[in-house]
Amino acid sequence: MPHGHEDIRLGTLLTQAGIVSEHDVTKGKAVSDNCRIPLGKALVIQEKMSDSLVLAAVHAQWMLRDGFISKDDALEALRTCRRNRWNLPDALILMEIDAHASKGFRLGELLTKTNIIGEDELRGLLSAAQASGLPLGRVLTTLDLISEQLLGEFLKTQEHIRKGETSLEKGLEHLSSVADKIAAKENQGMLLGELLTKSGLITESELEDALTEARQRKRLLGVVLAEKGPIRPEHLSLSLRMQRDVRHGMMRPEAAIELLKAIAMTPAKTEELLEAAGLVPTVLEKNMSLYQFFKVAGFFRLVELKQLCTKLAQEPQFVKTILADYDDFNKLTNENFREAIEFAVESSKPLELALMRYYPDLRDLVQFAVSLRQSIRTGALDLSQAIIQFAIRSSQG
Numbered sequence: 001m002p003h004g005h006e007d008i009r010l011g012t013l014l015t016q017a018g019i020v021s022e023h024d025v026t027k028g029k030a031v032s033d034n035c036r037i038p039l040g041k042a043l044v045i046q047e048k049m050s051d052s053l054v055l056a057a058v059h060a061q062w063m064l065r066d067g068f069i070s071k072d073d074a075l076e077a078l079r080t081c082r083r084n085r086w087n088l089p090d091a092l093i094l095m096e097i098d099a100h101a102s103k104g105f106r107l108g109e110l111l112t113k114t115n116i117i118g119e120d121e122l123r124g125l126l127s128a129a130q131a132s133g134l135p136l137g138r139v140l141t142t143l144d145l146i147s148e149q150l151l152g153e154f155l156k157t158q159e160h161i162r163k164g165e166t167s168l169e170k171g172l173e174h175l176s177s178v179a180d181k182i183a184a185k186e187n188q189g190m191l192l193g194e195l196l197t198k199s200g201l202i203t204e205s206e207l208e209d210a211l212t213e214a215r216q217r218k219r220l221l222g223v224v225l226a227e228k229g230p231i232r233p234e235h236l237s238l239s240l241r242m243q244r245d246v247r248h249g250m251m252r253p254e255a256a257i258e259l260l261k262a263i264a265m266t267p268a269k270t271e272e273l274l275e276a277a278g279l280v281p282t283v284l285e286k287n288m289s290l291y292q293f294f295k296v297a298g299f300f301r302l303v304e305l306k307q308l309c310t311k312l313a314q315e316p317q318f319v320k321t322i323l324a325d326y327d328d329f330n331k332l333t334n335e336n337f338r339e340a341i342e343f344a345v346e347s348s349k350p351l352e353l354a355l356m357r358y359y360p361d362l363r364d365l366v367q368f369a370v371s372l373r374q375s376i377r378t379g380a381l382d383l384s385q386a387i388i389q390f391a392i393r394s395s396q397g
Contacts, residue, residue: 017078034282056081056088132391199260233389234380271378281379290348297390322350
């Protein structure tokens with residue numbers, strides 16, 4: 001049975017379902033604003049809810065907006081998800097509700113029908129959005145594949161179509177016209193390839209190879225570079241950030257090029273150079289542990305935390321080895337062994353060593369995460385950029 005469209009905020013949905021308190025939401029919003037990440041991700045960092053439960057809540061939110069379920073059904077389904085650690089479709093099936101109802105006319109469909117991105121590219125971006133737990137729009141703007149202004153137009157038009165306030169045909173006609181006007185204005189700025197080659201981060205031949213692959217695969221340059229290089233992920237994200245600043249008149253092209261050159265030549269001074277340029281991390285980003293990054297990036301959907309702790313519990317000597325630099329655990333006893341395991345998981349270097357030992361097939365991905373975490377701490381990447389970079393890499397299998 002169709003239900004009325006209900007636009008309910010995620011924080012309200014979570015508090016009414018009894019998953020978090022209003023105080024939790026208030027604190028989460030502060031982290032969300034400071035780190036420029038969605039509220040759900042902020043609540044995961046603060047360990048108020050799991051990453052999988054956030055995905056279930058976001059899923060319920062769009063089903064409410066599209067009129068596929070009632071608010072009461074959404075709240076009951078979320079309580080079931082939390083109680084049984086299920087995903088939303090499983091909870092809805094238990095309630096005898098169609099768990100696979102069409103999402104209506106989605107953002108990705110609007111983007112492909114207006115030729116902003118291709119079908120193949122959309123599939124890759126949806127994979128990154130799914131792996132990162134971030135909205136598709138956030139992935140698009142973070143990778144500089146669409147401007148905030150144009151995204152706003154798409155979301156507004158999507159809402160008008162959903163509510164029946166405009167037809168699909170008129171909506172697409174409006175978006176095509178607006179996209180052409182915005183693109184004409186934005187293309188007056190510096191192109192990504194130009195910024196990368198002039199700063200010496202990639203050569204002209206490397207740029208041409210990447211452009212060729214992008215054309216062959218019908219993907220954009222930023223996505224190809226994020227997947228395969230030859231540029232380091234923090235340099236790519238910095239370049240994308242500076243490209244946006246140049247477009248918006250917040251930074252001179254020459255200043256962006258010189259800053260990237262300086263960082264490439266003296267990587268040890270990255271933090272100092274970024275601070276001088278006003279690109280500084282938040283307190284949370286500066287103090288982020290590997291465990292926190294893995295939680296917010298969805299890594300523990302690939303590796304079960306409980307399973308990792310079980311493996312550590314079976315090897316006391318290994319636990320002692322990876323905690324050798326921590327005086328509190330020089331001597332392991334029955335009384336402090338559980339605490340030692342928890343400490344090892346939540347401490348960056350011991351966690352890295354444990355993952356390398358028990359999950360050798362994920363070694364490259366773990367090392368990539370370690371480099372991303374360091375880039376977050378120095379300000380070379382903001383948290384959203386790092387999450388998306390990690391999602392793109394992990395979605396490649």
